Every structure is written in structure tokens, then in C-alpha cells.
Amino acid sequence: MNSFPKLLSASNKHNFSDLNNERILNLFREHIYLHMLKNYHSDKDENNYIDLDVFCKQHLTNKNEKLIRDIVFIVIKELEALGWKCALSFNDTGLFIYSTVNKPSSCW
Numbered sequence: 001m002n003s004f005p006k007l008l009s010a011s012n013k014h015n016f017s018d019l020n021n022e023r024i025l026n027l028f029r030e031h032i033y034l035h036m037l038k039n040y041h042s043d044k045d046e047n048n049y050i051d052l053d054v055f056c057k058q059h060l061t062n063k064n065e066k067l068i069r070d071i072v073f074i075v076i077k078e079l080e081a082l083g084w085k086c087a088l089s090f091n092d093t094g095l096f097i098y099s100t101v102n103k104p105s106s107c108w
Helices: 010-039 043-047 052-059 065-081
Strands: 085-089 094-098
Touching (some): 010 052, 010 094, 043 094, 065 085
Antiparallel strands (some): 085 094
């Protein structure tokens, strides 16, 4: 990058919150993408879940429950459109992504 993007101009600061939310959504998509590529090699591997608390600690300065709920909802819809099933577990802090008829054994 040779210079800052024009989106970072002072006249655009009123859009920074929305831009940051989009950034977090894209980070979450990438997080899931890498998680699935690294961990999902058979049906039994689908017992590995996304720890939402860990993601929030890494990428959100304060625990913004509405933002993470909105992002999880968007991503679940996108994954379901690709044929995956999704379920939240552990008091909505674990996201299971699976392809089988039944939920993974750790999902309750």
C-alpha cells in the first residue's frame, strides 16, 4: 500500500463505525474459512467448533454482543446457503458448522 485509502479521509469519519463492522465481518469469514480448511477432513472433525469468545477477545475492543450476534447471523445464513448446518452451543459462545444429519456430539 503506497498511501492510506481515501475511505480514511477526515470527511468520511462518520462512516468509520460501519466500515469497522464490515471489517469485523470479513475477519470472521476468514476465521471460519481457515478453521474449516485446517480442521474439517471428515465428519468427526465437525465436532471442532468456533469459539466466539476467543474471536471477540482478539478483534473487538469491548464485548459488543449485538455486533457479534449480527455477524454470526449473517455468516450462518451464508454457510447454510452453501449446504452447511449451523448451531450455537455453550450459551451461544460456540458455533458448530456441520454437514451431517445430526448435530456434532459436543453440541448441546
